[in-house]
Amino acid sequence: MKRYQAHYRLFLVLIAFCACRSSRVYQSSVSDANDYHSSYDDTTLTVDNASVLMPYNRFIDPAGTVIRFGKTSLENHSLDCVLTPDEKTLIVEDRYGLAFIEVRSNQLLYHLDYTDNASYKSLMSTYSGLKVWQSEDGPHIFWGAANPSNKTSFVMDAVWDGKKATIKEAIPFKALAPAPMSLPNDIAIRKEGNETFLFVVLNGNSQLAKLNLKDKKTVWTTASGMAPFGLALTQTKAYVSNWAGAVPVDASKETAGIPYAKVYVDPRTGATSSGTVSVIDLATGKVETEIEVGLHPNSIIASKDGRYVYVANGNSDNISIINTAANKVVNTVSVKLNEASPFIGDSPNALALSPNESILYVSNGMNNAVAVMKLSEGGSKALIEGFIPTEAYPAGLVATDKTLFVANLEGEGARASTTKTYGSHQQEATISIIPVPDKNALKSYSTRVEKSNLLFRTKLSQLTPRKNTGPKPVPERIGEPSVFKHVLYVIKENKTYDQVMGDVAAGNGIKSLCIYGDSITPNQHRLVKDFLLLDNYYVAGKSSAEGHSWTDAAIVTDYVEKNVRAWFRSYPHVLADALVYNKAGFIWNNALDHGKTVRIYGEACTPTWKAGLGWKEFYDLYKEGKPISFTNHSTISRVEPVLSPAYPCFEGQNFNDQIRADAFIKELHDFEKMPGDQLPQLMVMALPADHTAGMREGFPTPRAMVADNDLALGRILEALTKSRFWDSTVVFVTEDDSQSGWDHVSAYRTTAFIISPYSRLQKTVHTNYNQTSMVRTIEQILGLPPMNVVDATALPMFDCFTGTFNKTPYAFIKNNIPLNEMNKPASTLKGKAKRYTELSGSAELAKIDSGNDDLLNRILWFDAMGNKPYPKKMTLSKNRREPDND
Structure with a gap:
């Protein structure tokens, strides 16, 4: 917090300079290339700058309080978040487990690590979809996880006692060929009579499944659209957003591959050309209809009365609002930071309704901001009122009357170093806790978001x-x-x-x-x-x-x-x-x-x-x-x-x-x-x-x-x-x-x-x-x-570039190292050289960029530098530690 307070004071100086420069862009002409100038251009990405800079023309200038967590030896990402029913604890789903944060003090209470349990140590959380269900033995947390190595997939069930979380069960979901993994993602839990049922989107299988939570038996499984992501329930229907839209049936339309399937694509770009929401009967599992929405629909939520469903369209930069009585889109609302801009890429990807449902909050990933949308008539009329700055790539959202909680998927990026030597897979997870702004504060926030996104250059x-x-x-x-x-x-x-x-x-x-x-x-x-x-x-x-x-x-x-x-x-x-x-x-x-x-x-x-x-x-x-x-x-x-x-x-x-x-x-x-x-x-x-x-x-x-x-x-x-x-x-x-x-x-x-x-x-x-x-x-x-x-x-x-023309040809320099200088066979080596040669040939490192990145970095360092101390302390797991002192 102190760091951000200091950063913000210094950031005001940068912004004043940036505002001075950017005020010129509203003129009708550009006098020279310096009109593009921003203070961003004059500094490095070093974290000690007045404001955190991302490596793609963006400042990070977040509102509220930012909490960081996670092992700095890992690349951590916050994916989703949810409050416990008493609203005392915020639970954050990250790639390597769950974080539990006390809302009153903004303190990390506990982190549930997959690596702490031998049965789950290779799991990673899937994309989003974190739910809490109050049971007799306390709040149960359900979320999706999968093991990329052995291709297993589960819905995890953990119990929180206020101090510690314990995984009670991992409910397996088998893959449907040709998918290697079922990939459980979004989840809904619903009481029907005396029974409790779990609904699970299976992203890999392109299915929605209904299970009885008591005996874990499947009630039904039904096919959705292609690569389903999000799930919202009304009283009688399930609404499933499909990343890749409808199942291809029209041979006249171009299709191309995604993993495990073919989908409709735009022949101009190769990108998916369809986005849909499947409407499924909760009792029978029958698909009743499929609704066309924007491209790459992801997050989907329903109003309390079930009359409206809201869908974030990640590749269309808008929100589709569905009237569930007619199962038709009644409004499509742009969430662009600059509504007049012809450029795509704001990337809405998570939604939350305010308790009175008058506001829809939308995480705009590439804007590093949350859009605030005023709703009326359930969304038949909607207006963007402003934007709230977050850390990088806001994802999961929770909204109360007074507070907005934001899971920042990219946080501050790869900056988690204590030695000032940086590696690309060392990154903390972060969560933003932001008081709901009033009208004046929102206006100020919106200005900050525009400046942080260097919006003047789009003009x-x-x-x-x-x-x-x-x-x-x-x-x-x-x-x-x-x-x-x-x-x-x-x-x-x-x-x-x-x-x-x-x-x-x-x-x-x-x-x-x-x-x-x-x-x-x-x-x-x-x-x-x-x-x-x-x-x-x-x-x-x-x-x-x-x-x-x-x-x-x-x-x-x-x-x-x-x-x-x-x-x-x-x-x-x-x-x-x-x-x-x-x-x-x-x-x-x-x-x-x-x-x-x-x-x-x-x-x-x-x-x-x-x-x-x-x-x-x-x-x-x-x-x-x-x-x-x-x-x-x-x-x-x-x-x-x-x-x-x-x-x-x-x-x-x-x-x-x-x-x-x-x-x-x-x-x-x-x-x-x-x-x-x-x-x-x-x-x-x-x-x-x-x-x-x-x-x-x-x-x-x-x-x-x-x-x-x-x-x-x-x-x-x-x-x-x-x-x-x-x-x-x-x-x-x-x-x-x-x-x-x-x-x-x-x-x-x-x-x-x-x-x-x-x-x-x-x-x-x-x-x-x-x-x-x-x-x-x-x-x-x-x-x-x-x-x-x-x-x-x-x-x-x-x-x-210079205005001086000099066409002197370049003469290449011959190599000093023989190009066929081959790695030695492991059988001729010993010690670390033998170990690293064996690891280089392992299945773990067989594919491009697969396996432990720190391990490959160590191999490259050792190959070039011998036993010279490695730049970082050992970060491998114990079974991979080397006997030397590097």
Whole structure:
């Protein structure tokens, strides 16, 4: 609390400056690029700033009191919350158990950890759906949980005695093939005569189940729509919100895959195109009707009298209000922070009614705020009265007459460090406790929310281009000319700034954390000397499953946020899950929509190849100059025609990045032979070998894979800079996330490079930029409008370019590390080397980003640094602790 009081006083200074700058945006024209300026741009993400900054153009300026909890060695997320019947205790569902908070004192009383019970230690809570039922032996808490490892799913039943909670029972729910997990989510409990019944939404099975709580026998199970999420009961009906809408039956409509099924999708973007609510008879389980609502419907609640049902539509930024007598939508209410904005992405995802039901509170995830909606006539008329600031991504809500309780899914992000060395999976869970504001306080809060969301930049992004404006590297307005005709956007994998650039004296790095320095990444080090060094650049997410949505779409959806860290349904790092995509889609369809030519090299796709071939076999074929056979696939229909068939997509680490570099360079030479300028205007490239495979047998050492990646980037750049297209080409390079190591500034800080004839600044750029800034800059250059509320508020990377033209070609530097420097077999090793090699080859780490992240970080550290002390105290469980003192 003291920290937030201090933060707020200092934040007022920042806001005063920001307000001074932003007041200019209401003029009819922009005089120069500085009109985009905010105080956000002048600082790092370090937590000691006057206000907490998120790595996607947002301040965190929460109202009320914030309570933090959870083990700092874990990535914690608050998902939902509920009050006990006496309203003395708030119960918070987080990813690793339940927190019990005394309302009177705002103190954490107890945390129920799955890890404290051997039977439940690998469970994670599902998306939301926490209920309390008062029984003779005290309040029982019910919620959904699943084990991603062994694919079991349960409704948990715990008893709270006022001091301690004990799990009484875990009620199993079997998966319905092809689903590997049933995934219980939202829950309702209802008394019928002398019996008590439990209603459970099974998200994996696409079902609603009714059980007798006394004997746990199933009364009925019925099919819902696709991927159901929320549940609301009236006297006779159940209303179930379906993330992916109706079951596909119309063969004329395009469908695509989500885990376990096919769903209706928008052919333009690949995103789900249907959202529905299933209406089910409580007595018989019969589906009576299905109501079309907005996209990605999630939270759903009913009025006390059952006359109205309210549905949050996460991908449509609105609320559907259903009259249950007619089972029709009678009102659809936008909850956008700026109702006039054309941009999507406010992400409503949780609902709560005030006790008198005159107010509907809506968690707007990407706004970091709760919308306050005034209802009349049950919602037939509704008006947004204002917004209340919270921490990052508000989710679960509880409202009383005097207090609003908010479970903040992202909290303050990955900042849970006591040593000032940050890793991306160390994060506290948080809950906001906010007095219900009066009219004046709500008005003040709304202003804070607008400023915290840098709303003034959305107005700048909509200014029309001026006539007779000369070309610039980055135009000040979208639609004004750029000197560039072609953009190559390169997405690498999983490194922090300090891991790679910590040894560069010109930047804000720490050499002791640099494990892939100049000798391993000579090309990247040459680039920052010849062009520019970005030492204040950030990824927006904490893993590849988030990272590729941020790099390609400049936003993550509610589906991604609800799955984060657990990844129950999919790990969508290659974007092979239609539920992941937002309504506006990705940068490639934005370009295609506006008449630009596009080529995709390895992004949003997976390869298949002959069984038995691995890294060594592919590398040998490459060295011998023999053909390498594979086939690329994408679940997004619009990607398929622009996908390079010769460039291997990313799934595992079987392909050397030199194969990828060769494929791109060959296509580049082919374009040079074509008449005119037929090089695609937007090229999106995955270059993933720097992810590494740890110390797994059959793969190169981590430093060899990082060196491979560095060499491939250097070769690609040399080819481009020597091509006839270089005069009008710019290259942007980013990591998708930063989860494989440590950084002393922020867990989100990573490397980024900008290479063009107008980028030979030979200096360090300290401006706070992030992945959405890079996407916005690409859009600005190509004349594309922003896709959503996040890139609409991003700062274009103006100061990474100069007006001076210098087309000196780049000459790549050969690798110092043999690319086929292979990991040693475990049988030849002993001690920690043997242990880490065995763990690298375990099922736990077999898939991309699977298993314990701290373990992989330790493996990479040991491989590079030997027995030099690890940057953090041991955070592994006891059975994984090593015998040394690191």
